[in-house]
Amino acid sequence: MDARQKEQYLREYSALKAKGKPFFPYAVGKDGLMACVVLIVIILMSLILGAELGPKADPTTTSYVPRPEWYFFFLFELLRVIKPPELVFVATLGIPNIAIGLLVLLPFYDRGPERRPERRPIAMTCMVLTIVAMTYLTLLGSLAGSPTEIDMEVAPQYEYGKEVAANSGCLGCHKFGENGNDGPGPNLTKIGARLPKQAIERTLNNPTAPMPSFKDMPQAQKTALVDFLGQLR
Ligand code: HEC
Numbered sequence: 001m002d003a004r005q006k007e008q009y010l011r012e013y014s015a016l017k018a019k020g021k022p023f024f025p026y027a028v029g030k031d032g033l034m035a036c037v038v039l040i041v042i043i044l045m046s047l048i049l050g051a052e053l054g055p056k057a058d059p060t061t062t063s064y065v066p067r068p069e070w071y072f073f074f075l076f077e078l079l080r081v082i083k084p085p086e087l088v089f090v091a092t093l094g095i096p097n098i099a100i101g102l103l104v105l106l107p108f109y110d111r112g113p114e115r116r117p118e119r120r121p122i123a124m125t126c127m128v129l130t131i132v133a134m135t136y137l138t139l140l141g142s143l144a145g146s147p148t149e150i151d152m153e154v155a156p157q158y159e160y161g162k163e164v165a166a167n168s169g170c171l172g173c174h175k176f177g178e179n180g181n182d183g184p185g186p187n188l189t190k191i192g193a194r195l196p197k198q199a200i201e202r203t204l205n206n207p208t209a210p211m212p213s214f215k216d217m218p219q220a221q222k223t224a225l226v227d228f229l230g231q232l233r
Helices: 003-019 023-048 070-081 085-109 121-143 156-167 197-205 219-230
Strands: none
Touching (some): 070 121, 156 219
């Protein structure tokens, strides 16, 4: 802003200020009234419509799918995309805080007087890119598969074994295709090519720690599980 623009701005500002009403009590009164209206509407809605209570928390459930509220899907997806544990802080703290910091400091590094969107190409480009990125991540986050699901195409006779694998906690330590955790157990996406079925069953009955033993799994389930694992190649 040069001296002439500044002078013009100050002139317009004092002219407008002379015309306007003081903040107290006009703006404060208006805001206070609106706040009361909103509060009353919420109270009436809770009295008339009631507040929904979800099912009671069940600490023993194995099928619970932890998911954030939809407006956090973009952060959730960021965390899903950034896999290496050393980089998790970049997704959880780094990127969001850098973004917030840039926003807070905006009035200090963008000193231009221009407020019309079409005259602020850099700011507009950044805004559009941010919106597109957040929308895209939100979409991916909302479509993310359940952590207790294995998204693999298998022949119909192996569907049951796949379900057993998905519901037996294997994903906590093993990866199946895109699902599960990369460790501490080895990736099982192609386990059938590495181990014969008998060896897989032996591992389930008599594993090396920290893998828990599945000796007590009902035989029908175990057979289906081993058949499913054996054809992964
Ligand atoms: C607590 C973590 C954990 C869980 C849960 C777990 N595993 Fe493992 N699993 C491991 C580890 C660690 C190894 C490697 C052990 C070793 O090095 O001998 C392993 C090894 C294996 C192997 C042998 C892999 C190879 O390449 O030799 C198979 C097969 C296997 N697991 C299947 C399963 C199945 C199926 C389930 C679910 C029913 C399961 N695991 C659950 C941790 C786990």
